[in-house]
Amino acid sequence: MARIELNEVAHSYLRKPKNDLDYALKRIHNVWDDGAACALLGPSGCGKTTLLNIVSGLLTPSRGRVLYDGKVVTELPPEKRNIAQVFQFPVLYDTMSVFNNLAFPLRNRGLSEIKIKERVLEVAEILDLTPFLNKRAEGLAADAKQKISLGRGLVRSDVAAILFDEPLTVIDPQMKWYLRRKLKEIHEELKLTFIYVTHDQVEALTFADQVAVMFEGEIVQIGSPQDLFENPEHKFVGYFIGSPGMNFLECTIEGNEARVDGAGIVLDEETAAKGRKAGGKLELGIRPMYLEVHEGSGDGMVKARVKGVEDLGSYRIMALTLAGQTLKARLSEDQPVSGDEVWLAFPPQWIRLFADGRLIR
């Protein structure tokens, strides 16, 4: 078990990177606590696999240091770091039985057969693999194979962390649910450090207590699922988390109001004060879920045109135009909608202000 620390890490695949654009990872400075369940979430090409390979030791970063429990391991290969990894598709020793697959890392480390057997049986029990122990690994279903990959990490009592690289890619949709639950259960039971890389928000948010959202080679926010949803620190987080993503409106601040092309949206004191101090391009963000749609005018409401409504069964998404900018609002299935024009209320507690793409603190 270990606390994993990344100290000013940056990486470029080029030998002589010239500018920021040449870096696959720009600057990662981050700590994962011992026993944490963490996720790295981001779209393809954001650098999350590069980062994972740096943590596992398959890649040495161009700059910066990697520390396990305060010890520098930057240059150490994976076999010396005591980590285990589950890959995107199952990696097994096809010719071996499930038992031998699980025993393999222990045999390589020269444990006695009695100890190996004890440990393998214990881990097989946790993973519901006991009935398959004498079967050959090759013929099993994808979910069982991924559990074996995980098991090869779990058998090692010295394992510092287990890394997952999109481990559910090849799993049937019905089985994904089961494996997600199993992973969570195992984490709660063993309290190992798990680092989980994915582009799927459901997997990341369901699995992890702490999600790091990556965008263009940087971690733009680390937080709990609730934090990411309610207080995105970067526009990208607002867009990427939630369906549909957060609405953004360009605005200026006048007094306690955000002015959007003539229309005034009332802010609370604190937000307005921060907004007045901030420079750069100002944008107001609000989740479609918190945007209120009314048929009649009211205090502090803003008029908007209706572009269209999509019925999604349990709720509806209304597309609106306000001062030439498009907004989406999420309506419950029982809320009546009619007419081309509606009034929007922006509850001040759900309004976030962004300057040059970053949340104003």
Add this chain to the structure above:
Amino acid sequence: MEKWPNNRAWFLVLPAFVIVIFSAIIPLMTVINYSVQDIFGPGQAVFVGLEWFQEMLADKRLHGALWRQFLFSGLVLLIEMPLGILIALAMPKKGWGVPVCLITIALPLLIPWNTIGTIWMIFTRPDIGLFGAGMNNLMGIPFDHTDNWLDAWITVMLMEVWHWTPLVVLLAYAGLRAIPEAYYQAARIDGASAWATFLYIQLPKMRGVLTIAFLLRFMDSFLIYAEPFVLTGGGPGNSTTFLSIYLVKIALLQFDLGPGGAFSLIYFVIVLLFSFIFYQALQRIGKGEKV
């Protein structure tokens, strides 16, 4: 997926069908025809049933050639398969070394077979050959493949290994390159030694291509003719007279078409049978339910 039935499509198969008829079926029928007749001259043939088969199966010289052939193919597989895998493992994985290695290794495969025989004949001649003369004059080891049967065997084996190991190397290399990087990473993480990695990842993953290499090398070495014929002519004595060389002696030099036909068919059945047995065995290796 069921497709639209279109009977005109059969015409597309026709050329291949015609070629197979002329290249395989008609010659085979001719051979079968010869093998059951005693032919004295044009239009003078007598049906003799299985007489030629009985005679050939009892032929001591054929037995000798057959055992020699098995020994030869056995040695070829024993040397070329491990050697080929070893070279493939040692080859570079990326960079400019890859094309250089591949081309150098593939060169022997591009040379016509009888030229190979000639090259090695000259190379190993005790008087003027680099190898032969070197052994005799520099090393002081008497070496003459035209006189000593062991020297003849060594020469034939060297030539065969030089000529055909590259095929095993190319196939094994292709098999190795097809293994995803994740397997090696997993093995490193599991703390596997290089030997364990070879045994549990590389070898199982290469099984398909190695099966093909094994069968090709078995069949080709079992049918070998041109190179030893040019190099030793089957001698000294009968020491390097393999099945095909003996067959040619009977069928073409002695013009015994009947026994030659029977011999050919027996030869054909042996190759087919062993290829089948090897294929089945190789398919089964590492597939048993074991702990």
Add this chain to the structure above:
Amino acid sequence: MSLALENITKKVGRETHLYDISLEFETGSRNVLLGRTLAGKTSLLRLMAGLDRPTTGRVLVNGEDVTGKSVRKRSVAMVYQQFINYPSLTVYKNIASPLKIAGVKRGEIDRRVRGTAEMLHIEDMLDRLPTELSGGQQQRVAIARALIGEADLLLLDEPLVNLDYKLREELRVELHDIFEERKAIVVYTTTEPTEALMLGGNIFVMDEGRILQTGSTPEVYHNPATTKVAEVFSDPPINFLRGTIQEGSIRMGRNIEMPLEDYMKPLSDGDYGFGVRSNHLFLSRNDREDAEIPARVELAEINGSETFIHAYYEGFRLVVQENGVRTVRTGAEITIYVSPCCFFVYDEAGALVASPSREALQSGLT
């Protein structure tokens, strides 16, 4: 144009992939085939295209039998799950290919290629090769190629399934708008209820080679005729509880007792299946009449905007959909609240016998 399938069956070897299917489509209609994997959606699509021949039955275009006619002679365009483009041709040439084959003039081709590319936001990538594009862009190229020929029949076989969810979200909205302007029969297969609802139009719910229910998409969503339709057309899965109607009240398991709602009154006493979608289950009380279901939490799944809480009540698996991000611990004991007016009632055979009116649903929620 009109397309009709008459008593189509499809057998492959001993397996039957489609059972006696009769359908009609009109020009300008948007049609969604909704079903799980292996329901027969792709088989049906291939028959419509003319790629496969039905074992029995006829395919009619404008009343004319085209069952034996090759796909090349029909006016069909198709988009597949995989991103299928000509790898050696530029994006421009890929999109232009159907017009080139049709012998359209160069100027006309140029105009239409640029127009279609603009519609799909790939106008800046026309000179690139498909392999130089991201997955989402590659699929846009494939869709552009299908759209440009203005075929009478446009078939899309789960076109978004291999894309990241954010891309899927964006393309869905765009496709909806593009289809709306098409004068063609659009048939779109999907496994996802949300995607079906977003595309709207008509829906054909399929399962194991059969069409289970057809109708307008929202109509079918709010009146799933059998338990199977309700299962296929609900995401997360619909919750089913067994219960008994007796003397004007409903009993489910040991703990739940509810008064009979108006729309259930015509039902005779007996055992029924009660289906309720997860967005009608709540963790807090909305109304005095709400029934309480004690349950134990298995897992809370979070998809960004919602939290799906999986829980068990007396062996029934229930999923509660809550808005926003909630943290609920596995193993926690919770109380789920449900309004009696939100249940679909099914008889023993699994056929719908009573469904809540939308007004009832709405009044029950407010």
